[in-house]
Amino acid sequence: MSSQKVFKPPKGMQDIPPDEMAIREWVYDKIKQVFRNYGVKLVETTFVEEFQTLAAKSGPDIKEEIYYFKDKSGRELGLRFDLTVGIARLVANNPQWPIPLRLGAISCMWRYDQPGYGRRRWFYQWNVEYLGEKSVYADVEAIALGIDVFLSFNYNQFIVKIGHRQIAEHILLANGAPESKIPDLLRIIDKFQKLTEDQLIAEFAKYGVTKEQFFQIKSALRKGKEELLDYIEQTYQNNTKILNAVNELRDAYHALKSLKKEQFIEIDLSIVRGIGYYTGIVWEAYDLKDPQAGSIFGGGRYDSLVGLYGPRQLPATGLAGGIERLLIVLKQHNLIPPYVSAKPAVFVANIKIPIHNILPIVQELRNANIPTIYNISGWKIKKALSYANNENINYVLIIGEQELKNKEVTVKVMNQAKEVKIPQSELISFLKMQIKSNT
Amino acid sequence: MSSQKVFKPPKGMQDIPPDEMAIREWVYDKIKQVFRNYGVKLVETTFVEEFQTLAAKSGPDIKEEIYYFKDKSGRELGLRFDLTVGIARLVANNPQWPIPLRLGAISCMWRYDQPGYGRRRWFYQWNVEYLGEKSVYADVEAIALGIDVFLSFNYNQFIVKIGHRQIAEHILLANGAPESKIPDLLRIIDKFQKLTEDQLIAEFAKYGVTKEQFFQIKSALRKGKEELLDYIEQTYQNNTKILNAVNELRDAYHALKSLKKEQFIEIDLSIVRGIGYYTGIVWEAYDLKDPQAGSIFGGGRYDSLVGLYGPRQLPATGLAGGIERLLIVLKQHNLIPPYVSAKPAVFVANIKIPIHNILPIVQELRNANIPTIYNISGWKIKKALSYANNENINYVLIIGEQELKNKEVTVKVMNQAKEVKIPQSELISFLKMQIKSNT
Numbered sequence: 077m078s079s080q081k082v083f084k085p086p087k088g089m090q091d092i093p094p095d096e097m098a099i100r101e102w103v104y105d106k107i108k109q110v111f112r113n114y115g116v117k118l119v120e121t122t123f124v125e126e127f128q129t130l131a132a133k134s135g136p137d138i139k140e141e142i143y144y145f146k147d148k149s150g151r152e153l154g155l156r157f158d159l160t161v162g163i164a165r166l167v168a169n170n171p172q173w174p175i176p177l178r179l180g181a182i183s184c185m186w187r188y189d190q191p192g193y194g195r196r197r198w199f200y201q202w203n204v205e206y207l208g209e210k211s212v213y214a215d216v217e218a219i220a221l222g223i224d225v226f227l228s229f230n231y232n233q234f235i236v237k238i239g240h241r242q243i244a245e246h247i248l249l250a251n252g253a254p255e256s257k258i259p260d261l262l263r264i265i266d267k268f269q270k271l272t273e274d275q276l277i278a279e280f281a282k283y284g285v286t287k288e289q290f291f292q293i294k295s296a297l298r299k300g301k302e303e304l305l306d307y308i309e310q311t312y313q314n315n316t317k318i319l320n321a322v323n324e325l326r327d328a329y330h331a332l333k334s335l336k337k338e339q340f341i342e343i344d345l346s347i348v349r350g351i352g353y354y355t356g357i358v359w360e361a362y363d364l365k366d367p368q369a370g371s372i373f374g375g376g377r378y379d380s381l382v383g384l385y386g387p388r389q390l391p392a393t394g395l396a397g398g399i400e401r402l403l404i405v406l407k408q409h410n411l412i413p414p415y416v417s418a419k420p421a422v423f424v425a426n427i428k429i430p431i432h433n434i435l436p437i438v439q440e441l442r443n444a445n446i447p448t449i450y451n452i453s454g455w456k457i458k459k460a461l462s463y464a465n466n467e468n469i470n471y472v473l474i475i476g477e478q479e480l481k482n483k484e485v486t487v488k489v490m491n492q493a494k495e496v497k498i499p500q501s502e503l504i505s506f507l508k509m510q511i512k513s514n515t
Numbered sequence: 516m517s518s519q520k521v522f523k524p525p526k527g528m529q530d531i532p533p534d535e536m537a538i539r540e541w542v543y544d545k546i547k548q549v550f551r552n553y554g555v556k557l558v559e560t561t562f563v564e565e566f567q568t569l570a571a572k573s574g575p576d577i578k579e580e581i582y583y584f585k586d587k588s589g590r591e592l593g594l595r596f597d598l599t600v601g602i603a604r605l606v607a608n609n610p611q612w613p614i615p616l617r618l619g620a621i622s623c624m625w626r627y628d629q630p631g632y633g634r635r636r637w638f639y640q641w642n643v644e645y646l647g648e649k650s651v652y653a654d655v656e657a658i659a660l661g662i663d664v665f666l667s668f669n670y671n672q673f674i675v676k677i678g679h680r681q682i683a684e685h686i687l688l689a690n691g692a693p694e695s696k697i698p699d700l701l702r703i704i705d706k707f708q709k710l711t712e713d714q715l716i717a718e719f720a721k722y723g724v725t726k727e728q729f730f731q732i733k734s735a736l737r738k739g740k741e742e743l744l745d746y747i748e749q750t751y752q753n754n755t756k757i758l759n760a761v762n763e764l765r766d767a768y769h770a771l772k773s774l775k776k777e778q779f780i781e782i783d784l785s786i787v788r789g790i791g792y793y794t795g796i797v798w799e800a801y802d803l804k805d806p807q808a809g810s811i812f813g814g815g816r817y818d819s820l821v822g823l824y825g826p827r828q829l830p831a832t833g834l835a836g837g838i839e840r841l842l843i844v845l846k847q848h849n850l851i852p853p854y855v856s857a858k859p860a861v862f863v864a865n866i867k868i869p870i871h872n873i874l875p876i877v878q879e880l881r882n883a884n885i886p887t888i889y890n891i892s893g894w895k896i897k898k899a900l901s902y903a904n905n906e907n908i909n910y911v912l913i914i915g916e917q918e919l920k921n922k923e924v925t926v927k928v929m930n931q932a933k934e935v936k937i938p939q940s941e942l943i944s945f946l947k948m949q950i951k952s953n954t
Contacts, residue, residue, distance in 0.1 A: 082608070083565070083567065083568045083571065083604045083608070085563075085564070085565075085604075086563055086564070086565055091560040091561055091601065091605050092558060092559040092560070093558060093609070094556035094557065094558050094618065097559055098556065101557060108540070112884075112886045113880075113881040113886050113887065114859075114881065114886070114887075114888070115858075115859030115887065115888035117533035117536070117537065117857035118533065118536045118537070118857065119530065119531060119533050119536050120530070120531040120536055120539075121524070122524040122525065122529070122530055123637070124524075124525055124594070124625070126523070126524075128522065129522045132522065143563070145584030145585075146584075147525075147582060147627065151525060151526075153582075155563070165524075166530050166532065168522070169522070169523070170532070174902065174905060174906065179533065186563070188586065198563065206891075209891055211892060211893060213870065213889075213891035213893075214891055216891075220878075330871055331870070334872075334874035334875055334878075335874045335875075335878045336875070336878055385522045419554075420553075431770070432770055433773075438774070439659075442552040442553065442663065445548065445551075445552060446552070447551045447552050447553075447554055448552065448553075449554035449617070450652075452645075452648055452650055452652035452653055452655075452656060453615060453648055453650060453652075454650060467613065
């Protein structure tokens with residue numbers, strides 16, 4: 077009956093085994109707690125979308141980058157490539173929901189690309205969207221939430237770089253960039269850190285921007301604290317579009333300061349995000365030790381997307397971070413505590429008595445929420461102890477005739493190599509105290 | 516920019532909106548707690564499987580019942596139709612994991628069938644598998660866990676009917692059924708409750724079983740408490756295969772009794788489960804008020820599946836229950852408490868002061884894990900109160916010049932229509948006490 081053939085998950089779609097899943101559950105729970113604290117409500121939209129829904133956001137060419145297929149009735153479908161599309165579609169179809177909406181998801185998606193380091197074709201993101209609110213405080217909420225997610229893991233070695241799409245666009249226009257070339261130039265600015273100055277000058281020249289103009293642009297699209305905004309205001313004091321956007325960014329900065337987030341943010345006007353659909357404030361978070369690894373969350377305002385999915389045109393802003401990337405960062409910073417594991421606390425072993433006799437105790441422990449397994453394989457005590465040892469189960473309860481008669485239990489505390497006899501009536505409080513002091 | 520076109524989820528794949536998601540999260544958390552108590556470790560296997568993996572369990576005809584497609588390199592893939600396939604494949608490929616394994620999942624799957632009442636093409640199950648253990652205590656654990664999942668919701672209006680595939684098979688054989696027709700006859704027995712006696716006699720006759728033989732079979736394959744097993748033993752006292760299976764079932768029954776589960780179980784030898792792959796004890800749970808709605812969990816022993824996926828031949832047993840079905844049952848029995856909701860606890864409103872001034876208080880509340888939103892839209896107080904009222908947010912904090920100066924906060928308790936002034940320094944303890952006494 078047994079097969080010599082090897083059955084594997086499809087390429088780029090690794091399973092999540094128990095040890096990793098325990099860590100993920102710990103991570104998901106912490107993110108969900110922050111969502112709750114911010115009044116963000118979880119949703120789960122369908123993982124399989126009609127292809128036209130996916131194409132509405134990204135154009136029909138997206139077909140090449142996703143899992144696209146037809147069902148048996150010829151319906152064109154696709155596996156979703158992000159969490160924003162589904163949420164935007166859901167909100168567009170529920171006009172009765174009062175705005176502003178605070179919606180979040182922690183879930184998975186698929187992309188048909190070449191899986192690289194830390195990249196999979198099946199991957200998870202945590203995601204939050206504020207819909208129906210044009211004020212900058214929605215952007216502030218998204219950024220503050222992202223920071224509080226990281227702080228909930230005691231992770232503080234990161235910086236959130238905040239820019240503004242409108243500032244970048246209008247500085248380009250004010251310095252001679254042709255309006256039709258703005259999307260191309262924003263894509264180049266998105267690579268500011270990756271290209272040399274000579275490369276940048278050459279790239280800009282392709283779109284009719286002179287070297288002098290490039291240096292004007294570069295001196296504006298840089299990073300700094302609040303003084304950078306003063307500089308932009310002075311330099312472009314007659315450009316109301318730039319001044320309005322600067323005011324918005326200043327408000328966001330002040331609000332984040334009031335929310336005690338100043339040490340985690342900086343203004344970086346070269347942050348524009350490559351994708352076309354952002355319309356206002358945008359941001360990306362980077363690890364301080366390993367900024368080259370790319371952003372650990374990113375987001376921004378996108379005021380035109382929801383209207384694509386229905387009659388309800390809503391301004392929106394949101395943020396997404398990769399779960400796999402977050403796991404790597406938490407490991408690198410040694411922030412996953414050893415108690416995060418899927419192991420049960422207790423193994424109950426019987427010595428020379430029928431297994432039925434130990435089951436009432438097993439049930440009592442479980443009723444008290446003490447994770448407990450027992451000797452379902454009928455092992456001798458030596459094998460049971462070695463299993464408990466390998467599996468890092470810290471309490472082995474031994475029950476034999478003597479213990480049954482005396483209504484007591486022998487408890488082996490594995491990490492202290494000690495053995496104590498405890499009356500059955502005190503067993504639960506003894507174990508609860510022990511487990512608490514061990515985590 | 517806004518679209519008149521309606522974008523919907525694909526047929527049978529309804530989104531999960533915030534209110535339902537809050538209930539689901541509550542349900543998932545309770546199931547996970549029971550999993551932990553039983554030492555069951557969560558896994559998540561890939562949702563997209565190679566088609567050969569899916570076909571290995573169910574044969575190539577399964578293609579008609581699932582979402583099947585090819586990726587861009589011609590790889591044959593399919594969306595999984597259950598959670599067992601992935602877990603069996605995962606275990607077969609990890610021979611280093613010590614057995615017995617206790618693995619669980621709460622996740623989704625897809626079937627391309629006509630969605631009926633309470634059925635979707637995209638649906639969720641809770642699932643537990645015990646792998647590598649041939650003893651009946653693995654079956655006992657799965658059944659006890661299923662019962663404790665229900666009890667964790669204070670749901671106790673159900674019965675778990677336990678049968679044994681070997682007993683049914685060998686009683687059929689002992690009463691003249693031809694060996695080659697056993698799978699067909701088991702499928703008829705699976706419909707015992709749905710067919711009339713005349714229909715059953717006619718069906719059995721098709722496979723060469725006489726009316727007299729049918730009544731012999733019927734008098735054995737019925738339900739009862741332990742006495743039914745005595746009757747079978749007496750009737751088939753020379754049939755060692757039946758006697759062995761009866762012994763196993765008796766052991767299971769005794770163990771479940773020791774685990775305080777007797778009131779929730781009965782023996783029902785007509786429970787055989789339709790699908791071919793079960794090999795031993797099998798069971799199905801039914802709601803007492805609405806048994807016609809079908810089983811609310813089901814499972815059994817399947818000792819031949821894991822070996823299909825790799826060189827590791829492991830005995831196994833497991834159980835699955837539908838999440839959507841469980842939600843219906845919990846609603847019918849009125850077991851979802853009103854406090855299960857995604858609503859935040861607190862709305863902070865500013866009156867005639869800049870919004871920045873209220874943000875430090877917002878942050879303090881969030882740091883104390885009090886779910887808090889604030890006036891990001893710059894509403895007047897009347898609008899803020901009406902929003903809080905509609906959204907069932909119970910505490911509206913009002914901060915104006917007076918409150919700022921006196922370092923206090925006006926708290927409107929909506930469900931008591933009262934208003935109190937609280938010093939800022941006592942705000943968190945006041946709210947924590949209030950929220951606690953309200954849930």
